[in-house]
Amino acid sequence: MSGRPSPDLAITETRVYRGANVWSYDRAIHLVVDLGSLEEFPTSTLPGFTDHMMTMLPGLREHSCSRGRRGGFVERLHEGTWLGHVAEHCALALQQVVGHDVRRGKTRAVKGTTGVYNVIYGYDDEQVGLAAGRLAVRLVNHLVQADPEFDWDAELESFIRRAQRTAFGPSTQAILDEAMSRDIPWIRLNQYSLVQLGQGVHAKRIRATMTSETSAIAVDIASDKDLTTRLLGAAGLPVPKQESVRTADQAARVAVRIGFPVVVKPLDGNHGRGVCLNLENEGEVREAFETAKGESKRGVVVVESFVTGKDYRCLIIDGRVAAIAERVPASVTGDGISTVEQLVDTANADPRRGVGHEKVLTRIKVDAAAEALVAEQGYEMTAVPPEGQVVKLALTGNMSTGGISIDRTLEAHPENAEIAEEAARMIGLDIAGIDFICPDITEPVRETGGAICEVNAAPGFRMHTHPTIGDPQFIAKPVVDMLFPPGTPSRIPIVAVTGTNGKTTTSRMISHIFKGMGHKVGMTSTDGVVIDERLLIRADASGPRSARMVLQNPRVDLAVFEVARGGILREGLGYERNDVAVVLNVAPDHLGLRGIDTVEQLADVKAVLVEAVPRDGHAVLNADDPLVRAMRRRCSGQVVWISMDEPGSETRDMIDAHCRRGGKALVLNPSERGEMIVVKHGPREMQLAWTHLLPSTFAGRARMNVQNALAAAAAAFATGAPLHDIRQGLRTFSTNYYLSPGRLNEVEVNGVNVVVDYCHNAPGMKMLGDFVDRTGDSMESSHALARPSRIGVIATAGDRRDEDMRELGEVAARHFDVVVVREDNQLRGKERGYVADLVTDGVRSAMEDGARCKQVEVVLDEIEAVRHAMSRANAGDLLVLCVDKHAAVMSELENWSPQAQAGSGVTDESSPGADPDYYTADA
Structure with a gap:
């Protein structure tokens, strides 16, 4: 250790996880912080640091940290801990100051980088959580070396005010607390109080105390006081x-x-x-x-x-009285010492009072009307009222003008409650605030005199949930009972699919099965967002934002999400949990990005889906993949195995033992007639379908789709679909362009067998190559005079590692006679031609080792590459197009039909060979 500490702590990267993620089961904020020179200065080396920290944030004394007991974090400070860890606890403590009950956090060093740490902590409100992290870092730096421009009291007050601006009001928060206690999910739809409770077809919306069941006509009537009074009077109710x-x-x-x-x-x-x-x-x-x-x-x-009496608010929810409160106008009581002005200041110093509706009581506002009212009572604001003298500062008892409330729910006369309930029914409000003016709510108003002076839509709850005097009423319960009667669902089933390859096809298979059962399925994939078989958004929609979009759609009663590793690393899952998680495989792809450098780390990312499975859920895991098989330890629910291994293998023995204990699995059983997909549940075995009879498997040659069919069937079975519906779904799902665009679409163009697929990495190319070999061998056996050529047009994304790009070329060279290398339009940071050169190098390397390929050509533009490959293909050849923009490629293939070519006017000058991005590299 050398030198003096400098305030070097800095945030270098910020991420917000809006669901389960690689660090936490729940939403969290992730800061990457660089300690700089402070890496050499743990807290034990900083004189006075801990004492000053405790003075500024006394709540830190309650933090247990890793010690598991109160004061554990303070012990760590005295013993010596690093300042990234301190920033984590400060961010939690700051959120606790504003009433957010967040306790989860961890700090871990970034591997291979000295002084850089991952700081992860939970949050309730995203903006408050981010502000807490930024202020925590500034506070730590200030305690290391005092910043004259850093005013802690001012900074803390500014932070509290920011939190109050974005916080839900007491009414909304009460409903959300009740919903969360019943495991009802919610989504905030704007920065104010518009919230969705439930998911998909079960969703309801609230805005403060107005619900999706509230009649717009009833709100208009309640807003018109004249019309309200006439309607109530016509019903025989007491009105002024x-x-x-x-x-x-x-x-x-x-x-x-x-x-x-x-x-x-x-x-x-x-x-x-x-x-x-x-x-x-x-x-x-x-x-x-x-x-x-x-x-x-x-x-x-x-x-x-003017009706004389006390002011009462009767809260009616779903036609029944839920609470009654007496509202007392804002006032102060003299003590014989303080002036009226000082008494107001003392009252406003009550921590329960805030601005507007931010707290359970509102600060008393002294304006011209208040001063005039005080004068009418014979006082000035600077006068000292006698002890015990009540001085009114408002005539109305509204909480929003500084009034207080007294709970009178159990004291109200039944006849008065019936009058209030009838008033709400006359107006048509599901939640109504009926304002009574009467001498005493415990006596019938028809006898003592009194009237309904107002009916309010969207009444505030805080006078009932936080009365100044009396017991609080739990009025959120009848609201949630009204929206979600006991026994009714609030969640839709969620099936999440991940893996290196096969995600999109498996998601489409699952959606197709449930669509056949009559479900309105919402699906996200790399192709877009599909709601009930209608493509709403055409984009890569395998991230958390697209998932939330589906959960907000009121037509969806079942969701199928394709989940890519990029979305998990960027924002987490975007939802709380999935009922079924499907993990197909884990192979090297996109390594070297966002801190994921090994396939084991990639498996940890994919396992987030498995960790998000609840106790009553299922994880469908590929037992043939060791990395996927190891995820079983992370699953809180049941595991459903899938396997393509033959009976008698080690994997099948493990699955048999699993089923003997009552588990579930889907496997392949070979026979002379072919392979049968078998569902195993405990001791039972149920035949599902022959693989060669499923259109998507190309008579069993497309082994990747055999695996995808196993996974889709297992997911449907775990979700509760009957076997005959699963069988029908698999039998009717094909890889035609309309059901599965860009995934193993087979078309014939001028006698050339063309296959369009999205394959873009080496593991996928191995599976596609197996399909090419099986298909090519069957074609050769039917062509006695000449051997058909196998031509492949391949490409990969620019954000792969160089070795991954070369490997793609090496694998492709083993299966194709001719390889045409192209590039995507989006190069992802690489220069034009860089990716193609690496892929070509891989092809050449394999050719030198005796691979099947005899010629490699480069045509960088995708459509030009398709044209070039089509121009050199002969009738009977097999042409595989690994595409990026599948719609454009399919449109180009249509132009190669005889009818299109006859009127196209194509000349030699417009041939693919004239393109400057085209060249040949022979063996």
């Missing part, structure tokens, strides 16, 4: 006399007609704004008119008789 007016003169005349005292309020106001009470003469009415008109959206004001 009232009329709507547009001018101050009209207001004065109506007040005289109704009789003083009166109330003047806006027709369509809310939260008590603009309401003027107990007006005794025409002058007060005229003055109040202007106040009420300023809060009216349509400029209409209501004048109504």
